Amino acid sequence: MRLGAHSILNVAEARDRARSRLPRGLFEYIERGTEDEVGLIEAKRSLDSVTFNPRVLVDISNRDATTSIFGTRQPLPLVVAPTAIAGLIWYDGEVELAKAAAAAGIPFCVSTQSITSVERIAEESRARLWFQLYVWRNRDRAIQLVKRAERAGAEALVLTVDTAVAPNREYNIRNGFGIPIKPSLRAGLDCVAHPRWFVTVFAKYLRNGGVPTYAHYPDEFRTALGRVAVADEISLAQDVSWEDVRTLRSAWKGQLILKGVLRADDAVRAAELGVDGIVVSNHGARNLDGAATPATCLPEIVDRVGHRLTVLADGGVRRGSHVAKYIGMGAQGVLLGRSVLYGLAIGGAEGAGAVLDIFRRELLTTMGFLGAPSIPDIVGTVVPARG
Numbered sequence: 063m064r065l066g067a068h069s070i071l072n073v074a075e076a077r078d079r080a081r082s083r084l085p086r087g088l089f090e091y092i093e094r095g096t097e098d099e100v101g102l103i104e105a106k107r108s109l110d111s112v113t114f115n116p117r118v119l120v121d122i123s124n125r126d127a128t129t130s131i132f133g134t135r136q137p138l139p140l141v142v143a144p145t146a147i148a149g150l151i152w153y154d155g156e157v158e159l160a161k162a163a164a165a166a167g168i169p170f171c172v173s174t175q176s177i178t179s180v181e182r183i184a185e186e187s188r189a190r191l192w193f194q195l196y197v198w199r200n201r202d203r204a205i206q207l208v209k210r211a212e213r214a215g216a217e218a219l220v221l222t223v224d225t226a227v228a229p230n231r232e233y234n235i236r237n238g239f240g241i242p243i244k245p246s247l248r249a250g251l252d253c254v255a256h257p258r259w260f261v262t263v264f265a266k267y268l269r270n271g272g273v274p275t276y277a278h279y280p281d282e283f284r285t286a287l288g289r290v291a292v293a294d295e296i297s298l299a300q301d302v303s304w305e306d307v308r309t310l311r312s313a314w315k316g317q318l319i320l321k322g323v324l325r326a327d328d329a330v331r332a333a334e335l336g337v338d339g340i341v342v343s344n345h346g347a348r349n350l351d352g353a354a355t356p357a358t359c360l361p362e363i364v365d366r367v368g369h370r371l372t373v374l375a376d377g378g379v380r381r382g383s384h385v386a387k388y389i390g391m392g393a394q395g396v397l398l399g400r401s402v403l404y405g406l407a408i409g410g411a412e413g414a415g416a417v418l419d420i421f422r423r424e425l426l427t428t429m430g431f432l433g434a435p436s437i438p439d440i441v442g443t444v445v446p447a448r449g
């Protein structure tokens with residue numbers, strides 16, 4: 063696919079173009095890990111150490127990456143992961159991501175920290191939506207948010223369980239970008255130094271009523287300038303527990319998914335409480351530096367709960383072959399975080415769509431080499447990491 067003057071061959075090229083286009087602080091917010099960033103190195107190493115053991119002499123002339131996730135057929139085993147403040151990467155970024163997901167026939171997961179509301183994304187994209195929840199200290203308000211997502215038509219509620227405390231992202235302190243968003247001189251200069259982004263994203267928001275902030279926070283916490291004033295009630299709760307999972311299970315009729323599970327015993331407990339699925343994830347190595355990687359934890363988890371739960375995975379996926387590795391280790395679907403954000407940064411829905419198309423092509427190529435004409439055939443062709 064052509065975007066501007068250059069074609070994008072792979073996700074790495076999309077990343078390089080995103081880096082030159084975005085303010086440095088915003089790019090680092092997307093790209094980096096925490097503390098010593100051991101987790102980022104480990105994410106790559108562990109996925110690279112998973113290998114393939116292909117079948118030969120299989121007719122692969124009709125390869126099909128269609129799969130079912132929670133009983134719904136979709137053309138690819140992919141989901142666009144929840145990512146905070148994607149609307150700062152491209153004008154109306156969350157709507158653009160949802161449109162790209164809709165065009166590819168895969169779900170888009172809206173983040174609690176989105177700057178566009180789940181209602182508007184639903185209205186403007188017609189995508190299949192999932193909603194990611196960070197539980198606020200005030201549980202009544204958290205449930206009100208869940209009800210909003212339900213009314214907007216979200217199919218699945220994704221409770222993120224791996225962010226009990228604020229991650230130590232030191233680079234965000236230095237570069238002035240972070241969560242919650244706080245204006246600073248350094249961030250301002252960084253923005254102005256990237257005129258293409260400044261004109262097409264920031265100035266466009268200013269012309270159209272101001273830079274939006276978190277869309278899901280209740281109106282009474284907004285200042286006169288529309289910013290969200292950080293208040294205790296809507297801070298992320300540090301006491302989220304299995305009791306919250308029980309409450310959400312009764313409040314939410316759709317699919318309930320826990321995102322950020324790395325232990326088989328937690329996965330078993332989730333299944334016992336009636337949860338429908340889990341995402342085996344270490345949050346893209348953005349939270350606990352040194353956390354185990356999804357590629358090393360997935361096989362045991364699938365072994366223990368694969369017959370009771372839909373097991374999804376994410377982290378470090380930059381190639382179609384990475385998707386095949388997670389699928390081969392038993393995941394039923396794979397979430398894409400940074401990869402689609404690179405596409406978004408360089409071309410909105412078209413750029414994110416180009417990245418999804420790269421995944422489709424690379425996955426079909428990998429399936430061809432594996433002797434796997436369909437998604438279930440991938441299982442059994444992958445040799446898991448040794449730890």
Ligand SMILES: Cc1cc2nc3c(=O)[nH]c(=O)nc-3n(C[C@H](O)[C@H](O)[C@H](O)COP(=O)(O)O)c2cc1C
Pocket residue numbers: 091092093143144145146173174175194222321343344345346347348376377378379397398399400401
């Ligand atoms: C910029 C950015 C923002 C994110 N925001 C959220 C979020 O709001 N909620 C959440 O559960 N995960 C969030 N994540 C984590 C992703 O959902 C996903 O787990 C992770 O990005 C997967 O790793 P990958 O980026 O290597 O694909 C975010 C990730 C990125 C890169």
Ligand SMILES: CCCCCCC(=O)C(=O)O
Pocket residue numbers: 146175225227228229241298345348
């Ligand atoms: C207090 C931590 C908030 C993080 C919210 C966004 C997110 O999940 C991310 O990875 O960034």
